[in-house]
Amino acid sequence: MKTLRIxxxxxxxxxxxxxxxAGLRAQREAKALFTRMLxxxxxAFKVNRGDGKPDEKVxxxxxxxxxxxxxxxxxxx
Amino acid sequence: MQALEPLxxxxxxxxxxxxxxxxxxxxxxxxxxxxxxxxxAVPATDWAAARSRASEARARKLLCRTLxxxxxxxxQTHGCFAVEAPGRGRFYILPQTSFNVFHPQTGNLYCCTxxxxxxxSDLMVAQKLVLxxxxxxxxxxxNCRPKLFAGP
Numbered sequence: 134m135k136t137l138r139i140x141x142x143x144x145x146x147x148x149x150x151x152x153x154x155a156g157l158r159a160q161r162e163a164k165a166l167f168t169r170m171l172x173x174x175x176x177a178f179k180v181n182r183g184d185g186k187p188d189e190k191v192x193x194x195x196x197x198x199x200x201x202x203x204x205x206x207x208x209x210x
Numbered sequence: 211m212q213a214l215e216p217l218x219x220x221x222x223x224x225x226x227x228x229x230x231x232x233x234x235x236x237x238x239x240x241x242x243x244x245x246x247x248x249x250x251a252v253p254a255t256d257w258a259a260a261r262s263r264a265s266e267a268r269a270r271k272l273l274c275r276t277l278x279x280x281x282x283x284x285x286q287t288h289g290c291f292a293v294e295a296p297g298r299g300r301f302y303i304l305p306q307t308s309f310n311v312f313h314p315q316t317g318n319l320y321c322c323t324x325x326x327x328x329x330x331s332d333l334m335v336a337q338k339l340v341l342x343x344x345x346x347x348x349x350x351x352x353n354c355r356p357k358l359f360a361g362p
Contacts, residue, residue, distance in 0.1 A: 140324065140332045144268030174325070176347065178339045180276055188276075190343045202276070204336040205328070209353040210308045210321035 137163050139170065139203045164194045167203065174206030262329075269331035276335050293338050295345040303334050303341075309355050311337055322352035 137148040148166065150159035171177065171192065179189045181200045191197060274282060281291040290304045301320075304310040307330060311320040324336050340348045 138272065140269075140328045140336060142265060142327050142329070144265045144329055144332060145272055176340060176344055178343055180339070188339060188343055202272075202335065202339060204324065204339055206325040207322050207336065207340055207347065207351055208325050209351045210323040 134199075135163075135197055136200045137167060137197070137203065138201065139166070139175075140205060145202075167194050167197075170203050170205070175203050176207070177201050177203045266329040266331060269329035269335070273331040273335050276338065281338075291334075291338075293341045295341045295348070298341075298345050298349070301341055303337050305330060305334065307333065309353075310334075311341070311352070317357040319355040320348075320352040321355070322348050 134149055134151045137150070138145040139148070148159070148163045150156050150163045152160065167177065177191050177197075178201065179191050179196075179198045180202050182188070182198055191201065273285070277285060277291060281293070284291040290302050292300050292302050294300055299313065299315055302312040302314065304312055307323070309319040309321040310333075311322065312318075313320070322337060322340070323333060328336065337348070
């Protein structure tokens with residue numbers, strides 16, 4: 134089961150999906166959302182990867198691991 | 211005015227302002243249980259504050275899960291934590307919404323936030339992730355307030 138967390142005003146929105154046939158629809162929706170967010174300037178990071186692996190930026194949906202945080206577009210404050 | 215007193219007492223017993231219900235309409239209170247429930251309800255402004263607190267609590271949980279052990283300890287001890295931006299050095303992320311990224315070597319403060327509003331702890335998560343993993347993006351957009359301290 135993979136988790137996509139999108140930061141927003143409520144804290145974060147969570148989407149879970151897996152690669153089984155049953156979870157195909159959820160996966161398609163998550164992929165569409167992921168692609169749309171990134172095309173609007175968001176950045177995604179693989180986090181809590183286990184085995185001491187550091188967080189990592191990710192741009193490819195197929196490379197997502199257990200948990201991914203999507204940060205909305207950043208701007209100068 | 212005294213003639214109106216019974217009417218006012220009755221109104222107070224029977225009706226509650228819309229802000230106590232949140233559904234836009236006053237309600238008739240039938241029993242003591244309902245009255246207690248209505249009194250326990252919060253006015254609209256408090257409801258917004260409660261929602262804001264809930265969002266921040268949720269974001270805080272995510273922040274604590276995202277930080278490394280040493281960063282988490284720093285956060286719990288000092289309220290801020292350090293991050294290493296590859297090729298840029300060490301920065302401190304302070305718990306405030308603007309100009310909260312501090313570079314101790316230069317004294318510069320940087321301000322980089324998300325385009326949409328997020329709770330403070332989510333902003334700190336975002337800044338940590340971007341600084342550690344995509345620093346060029348951070349410094350491409352961040353505003354800098356140079357040299358906070360004019361010390362020795």
